[in-house]
Amino acid sequence: MxxxxxxxxxxxxxxxxxxxxxxxxxxxxxxxxxxxxxxxxxxxxxxxxxxxxxxxxxxxxxxxxxxxxxxxxxxxxxxxxxxxxxxxxxxxxxxxxxxxxxxxxxxxxxxxxxxxxxxxxxxxxPLTLATASCGLYNTKPNGGAGFSAPWEEGGFGKYAGQPILVIGGSSSVGQHVIQVAKLSGFSPIITTASAHNEAYLKSLGATHVLDRNAIPLSSLSSAVKEIIQEPIKLVYDAISDADTQNTSYAILAPGGKIVLVLPVAIDESKRTEDKEIVNVFGNVHVPAQRAVGVSLYKNLTTLLEAGDIKxxxxxxxxxxxxxxxxxxxxxxxxxxxxxxxxxxxxxx
Ligand SMILES: NC(=O)c1ccc[n+]([C@@H]2O[C@H](COP(=O)([O-])OP(=O)(O)OC[C@H]3O[C@@H](n4cnc5c(N)ncnc54)[C@H](OP(=O)(O)O)[C@@H]3O)[C@@H](O)[C@H]2O)c1
Missing domain, CATH: 3.90.180.10 (Medium-chain alcohol dehydrogenases, catalytic domain)
Structure with a gap:
């Protein structure tokens, strides 16, 4: 060589x-x-x-x-x-x-x-699956929402019946959030994307795809309520521009968690103590994310072979x-x- x-x-x-x-x-x-x-x-x-x-x-x-x-x-x-x-x-x-x-x-x-x-x-x-996984499954002190990963003992299907809203499901990050959320049992999995991506996102595990071009962010809350009346306690905003952050933070119920992929841009005057904001850094090389990465990579070949991660x-x-x-x-x-x-x- x-x-x-x-x-x-x-x-x-x-x-x-x-x-x-x-x-x-x-x-x-x-x-x-x-x-x-x-x-x-x-x-x-x-x-x-x-x-x-x-x-x-x-x-x-x-x-x-x-x-x-x-x-x-x-x-x-x-x-x-x-x-x-x-x-x-x-x-x-x-x-x-x-x-x-x-x-x-x-x-x-x-x-x-x-x-x-x-x-x-x-x-x-690798990068986008890490971003989905670190945001949801890392511990709170290490910059995650603290859920149990589905590839760890007792984690598969653990959150059955709990809804998740994924902003930007067709983004690279969003596609992996949908897939790991499905493995975790979250349901319904509601996401926003262009209508032409609906069938694809449903094949990954989304249960409802809201057309982002037909439904303005100002109407997103009512569109979500038409699907489910229960409070939404988990939002993963895979886009995280100021508009999506503020809209999804408003939809998030008290006691809930929102995961952001970009720096926080939620209006300070609207922030409350009872809604947790998680800012993810999706790289498994760094010490704070390493444990999630090691656990993920131990299981990744099997997840890919089974088609659980596409x-x-x-x-x-x-x-x-x-x-x-x-x-x-x-x-x-x-x-x-x-x-x-x-x-x-x-x-x-
Ligand atoms: N914090 C971290 O560690 C980390 C890691 C990875 C990425 N990021 C950041 O995360 C963001 C996404 O990265 P990516 O690679 O996933 O992006 P990407 O795949 O390039 O995103 C393209 C997708 O974004 C969707 N989209 C754009 N604006 C949208 C909106 N307002 N609402 C819903 N969907 C929207 C489009 O959906 P349609 O075509 O369906 O309309 C398109 O499929 C970037 O800003 C990136 O820098 C951060």
């Missing part, structure tokens, strides 16, 4: 991208070197480039979703073998980011890909890593129930 690889580098803060040769990193104890066959694009990637978030050291490799093949085992790794097909979440450092051909990851947050899932499909899962719809980006900058612009302009996926090994 060559000592060098191709990486897509963000050359400076809010600067431009370029494909360049970089050294292939070495796995440390407990880590794997993975050859990346597919990496998915996420809004955070264009936000880092446009707004200058998170990363201070440049040139920087971005990307936090990978599917590929294990190429090297770090000391002490026994749960994987060279040649295993795996998926995992990346991190915001050059050795562990995924817009490159090789990356490093701790083995405890990696899962094998079952035969019914392709590399492209597998790459759509991948997003894939749209492959042309030209490998070189195609990512244009694809990030496309993502910023808006996608609908789909994930843009690049294949780093196809970089010319």
């Amino acid at each position: 060559s000592a060098q690889q191709k990486s897509l580098l963000l050359l400076e803060k809010q600067g431009s991208f370029a494909v360049q040769n970089t050294d292939i990193p070495k796995p440390g104890p407990g880590e794997l070197l993975v050859e990346i066959h597919a990496t998915a694009l996420n809004p955070v990637d264009w936000k880092i480039q446009v707004y200058g978030y998170f990363i201070q050291d440049f040139p920087a490799v971005l990307g936090t979703d990978a599917a590929g093949v294990v190429k090297e085992l770090g000391e002490g790794v026994t749960s994987f073998a060279i040649g295993d097909k795996v998926l995992h979440q990346g991190y915001f450092t050059n050795r562990s980011a995924t817009f490159q051909q090789y990356t490093i990851v701790p083995a405890e947050i990696v899962a094998k890909i079952p035969p019914n899932v392709t590399f492209d499909q597998a790459s759509t899962i 991948p997003n719809n894939v749209e492959v980006v042309p030209n490998g890593l070189a195609g990512i900058p244009a694809a990030l612009e496309k993502l910023r302009a808006g996608v609908s129930a789909s994930k843009l996926v690049a294949r780093p090994l196809e970089t010319s």
Whole structure:
């Protein structure tokens, strides 16, 4: 194997991208070197480039979703073998980011890909499933709503009969919230999306899909009440702009919890002590989210094999890593129930 690889580098803060040769990193104890066959694009990637978030050291490799093949085992790794097909979440450092051909990851947050899932499909899962799972199943001190995960003992179906409202069910995050909510037993699972995504979201587990283009946010509360009169004690706002946050906070019943994927924008004058706001950070590399990640990745292969967790719809980006900058612009302009996926090994 060559000592060098191709990486897509963000050359400076809010600067431009370029494909360049970089050294292939070495796995440390407990880590794997993975050859990346597919990496998915996420809004955070264009936000880092446009707004200058998170990363201070440049040139920087971005990307936090990978599917590929294990190429090297770090000391002490026994749960994987060279040649295993795996998926995992990346991190915001050059050795562990995924817009490159090789990356490093701790083995405890990696899962094998079952035969019914392709590399492209597998790459759509890690970041957004982590965001759904950390938001719902992490403990409160660690930034979660504190529910029991369905893959842990006693967790499957535990919340049967409790309603959940998912704002933005067709977003990548929303699709995974619907799927894990179904495994947890939440019902009904009411979501908002464009009407053309209704059948797809019902196939993932949504019970009711409210057409966001036909029902303005000002009418969402009454539309939800037509479905269920019981108080809604759990909202996952997978969009979290100021309008969706304020609308869903108003729908949330006292004693309930709302999970947000972006910083809180709920009017301070409307906030009350009896409604809990959870701000999720969906990355299983960091200590506060690691336990959820380890538990999830232990069970992920089985969940994928059974079809309990399904991948997003894939749209492959042309030209490998070189195609990512244009694809990030496309993502910023808006996608609908789909994930843009690049294949780093196809970089010319
Ligand atoms: N905190 C974290 O750790 C974390 C992690 C991941 C993502 N995020 C953030 O979460 C947000 C979603 O990310 P993503 O990757 O899931 O997005 P995405 O897949 O790119 O979102 C596209 C979808 O959003 C839906 N949508 C847009 N505006 C909507 C609205 N007002 N109401 C309902 N649906 C709406 C569209 O639905 P239709 O096409 O059906 O109309 C479309 O399917 C982003 O802001 C991202 O930065 C945060």
